[in-house]
Structure formats: structure tokens, C-alpha cells
Amino acid sequence: MSALGFKNSLGIHPQTLQLRASRAEVLANNLANSDTPNFKARDFDFQAMLDAESRRSLSMNVTSEKHQRGTVDTDSDLLFRNPYQPSIDGNTVDSQMEQSFYTENALRYNSSFQFLNGKFKGLKEAISGQ
Amino acid sequence: MSLTNVFNIAGTGMNAQSIRLNTTASNIANAETVSSSIDETYKARKPWFQVLEKQWDDVDGLNRKLDVRSQIGDGVKIAGIVESDAPLQKRFQPHHPMADEEGYVLYPNVNIVEEMTDMMSSSRSYQMNVEVMKTAKQMLQRTLTLGQ
Numbered sequence: 525m526s527a528l529g530f531k532n533s534l535g536i537h538p539q540t541l542q543l544r545a546s547r548a549e550v551l552a553n554n555l556a557n558s559d560t561p562n563f564k565a566r567d568f569d570f571q572a573m574l575d576a577e578s579r580r581s582l583s584m585n586v587t588s589e590k591h592q593r594g595t596v597d598t599d600s601d602l603l604f605r606n607p608y609q610p611s612i613d614g615n616t617v618d619s620q621m622e623q624s625f626y627t628e629n630a631l632r633y634n635s636s637f638q639f640l641n642g643k644f645k646g647l648k649e650a651i652s653g654q
Numbered sequence: 655m656s657l658t659n660v661f662n663i664a665g666t667g668m669n670a671q672s673i674r675l676n677t678t679a680s681n682i683a684n685a686e687t688v689s690s691s692i693d694e695t696y697k698a699r700k701p702w703f704q705v706l707e708k709q710w711d712d713v714d715g716l717n718r719k720l721d722v723r724s725q726i727g728d729g730v731k732i733a734g735i736v737e738s739d740a741p742l743q744k745r746f747q748p749h750h751p752m753a754d755e756e757g758y759v760l761y762p763n764v765n766i767v768e769e770m771t772d773m774m775s776s777s778r779s780y781q782m783n784v785e786v787m788k789t790a791k792q793m794l795q796r797t798l799t800l801g802q
Contacts, residue, residue, distance in 0.1 A: 541797075545656035546726075548793065552660040552786050553727045556667030559674075559779055560703040560730055602726065619782060630789045637796055644801040 533647060537640040539577040543570065544633035550602065551626040554617050562614035565605040565622065657797070659728075660790040666706055666729030667783035673732050674701045674776040678769050685764040690754045696762040698738040698769075706731040738763055 550566055557563040607616035677699045689695040706728045740763040748757030 542656070545793070548790060549656045549659050549663065550726050552663045552790070553729060555782055555786050556663050556670075556729045557703070557705055557727065558782070559671075559775070560705055563705055566726070619779075623782065623785070626786060626789065630793055633793055634796060637800070641800055648801070 534640065534643050536574070536578060537636050537643065539574065540636045541633065541640065543573055543577060544629055544636060547629050548626065548633070551622055551629060554605075554622045555619060555626065558615070558617040558619045558622070560615060563617060564615075565607070565617045566602045567605055567625070568602050657790055657794050661787060663727075663729040664783045664787040664790070666731060667786075668780055670701070670703060670730045670732050671776045671780040671783065673735075674703075675773065675780070677701050677735060678773045678776065681762075681764045681769050682766065682773075684762055685766055685769075686761065688750070688752045688759050688761055690752045690758075690760060692742060692760065695742050695760045696764075697742075698740070698762065698764045699735050700738060701735050702733045704731050704733040740765075 547568065547570065550568065554565045554567075605616060605618075608618050608621065610616055681698045684696040687696045708726070708728045742763050743761040744758050745761055746757055747753055747759045750759045753759050
């Protein structure tokens with residue numbers, strides 16, 4: 525298979541961007557609930573989720589309506605964070621940690637974006653043939 | 655799109671924190687509002703924060719339950735504003751116009767120190783939500799330049 529063509533050349537970066545955006549949502553929700561009693565901070569295992577995303581194409585073919593829609597089982601659940609300093613109201617959000625995770629996530633989003641942008645630039649150049 | 659959802663989440667956070675600031679302002683403003691009966695005396699008001707769960711249509715519900723994105727909350731909401739049941743302050747001021755027969759005046763159960771720390775906490779949380787929104791905005795603007 526050639527490296528050219530949209531599907532192959534973009535690699536894992538589109539899925540990564542999507543996952544980074546989802547993770548931003550989870551972390552933003554943690555930060556918004558940093559004062560909510562009994563709120564438990566959530567996050568997901570990025571590696572496991574990325575594996576699950578790339579294995580999504582392994583789902584079964586459905587040629588009749590009576591077929592079961594088989595999907596690959598992955599343990600892609602949201603996990604609970606272990607707090608460094610649990611607070612007395614049952615809240616497990618360490619807002620400093622969450623903030624650093626959020627910023628790191630945004631930076632990694634930007635770097636994935638950079639890669640994706642480079643791929644598109646390369647493809648553009650290939651199309652124009654110069 | 656997840657990133658636009660971050661705006662909603664940070665928005666609910668800012669809204670909740672500003673309501674909390676409002677109750678603090680009300681409590682501090684009324685800290686010296688006296689009365690001569692327990693029912694009429696101002697009581698400290700506190701917001702009650704709760705997680706705002708995602709709302710799904712019933713049809714979609716089953717399929718979406720399997721998706722990890724459905725487990726993410728949708729921010730924070732104020733479920734209600736409750737009055738503190740801490741005991742009111744009773745001060746002996748027989749010459750006060752609001753004094754009862756025994757010479758006592760009832761002051762609200764507002765704890766100024768508590769209110770001040772609450773105020774600092776909520777303004778910091780508000781700022782944090784603003785930062786979250788700012789970062790999400792930068793990420794989205796970046797995405798719009800894809801392929802340029």
C-alpha cells in the first residue's frame with residue numbers, strides 16, 4: 525500500500541486529535557467540579573483508548589438486519605483518579621494537578637496537530653507536483 | 655465536537671462560581687441585619703453544587719451508554735440555595751430599637767471569616783474556568799488553520 529492517499533498517510537494523528545479533545549472535555553469537567561462535594565475526578569488511560577480507537581475498524585460486517593453488530597471489546601472506561609490530598613467533602617479533584625494535565629493535554633494536542641498539518645502540506649505538494 | 659463542549663463545561667463552572675460569589679456578597683451585606691424574632695432574621699445562604707449529568711434521548715441512550723464519552727459529565731450546576739442552620743447570634747443590647755422584651759437582639763449566623771475564604775475560593779475557581787476556556791479557544795482556533 526502506498527503512503528500516499530488520505531487514509532494511509534495521515535497515520536494515527538486524526539484519532540489522537542479526537543482523543544485529546546475528549547480528554548480536554550474530561551479534564552475541564554473535573555476542573556468545573558473542583559468545588560462540588562463528593563465529586564470524583566475522572567480521566568482515561570490514553571494508551572488504552574488509542575488502541576481501542578485504532579481497533580475500531582475490526583468490527584464485524586453486517587450484511588443483514590438480523591446480524592449482531594459485533595464490536596471489539598475494549599476496556600475503554602473512564603477511570604477514577606487517586607487523589608494526592610483527598611478533601612473532607614469527598615471531592616477528589618486536585619485542581620493544580622488537573623490544571624497541569626489540562627495544559628499538557630493542550631500542548632500534546634498542538635503537537636499532534638502540527639504533525640497532521642505537515643502531512644496535509646506534504647499531500648498538497650504531491651498534488652501540485654512541484 | 656468535544657472541544658465546543660469544553661466551552662459549555664467551563665461556562666457552567668463560571669456560572670456556578672458567580673452564583674456562589676453572589677450568595678457571599680448577600681451574606682456579607684446582611685451580616686448586621688438585626689431582628690427580634692428567629693423567623694425574620696437573615697440566615698447565611700449557601701449554594702449547593704452538583705454534577706450536571708449528560709442528558710440523552712431514550713432511543714440514543716442504550717447505544718451511547720457503551721461509548722466512553724457518555725460517562726463524562728456536562729459541568730456543574732447549582733441544585734439549590736440552602737440556608738445555614740447554624741445558631742443565630744444573640745446579643746444583649748437592651749437599648750436597641752429591635753430588642754425583644756428581655757433586651758436581646760438577634761444577629762444573623764453569618765461567619766465573616768468563612769465568607770471571605772469562600773469569596774477567595776470562588777474567585778480563584780472562576781479564574782481557573784476562564785483559563786480552561788481560553789486554552790480550549792486556542793486549540794479550536796489552531797484546528798481551524800488545518801491545511802493552510
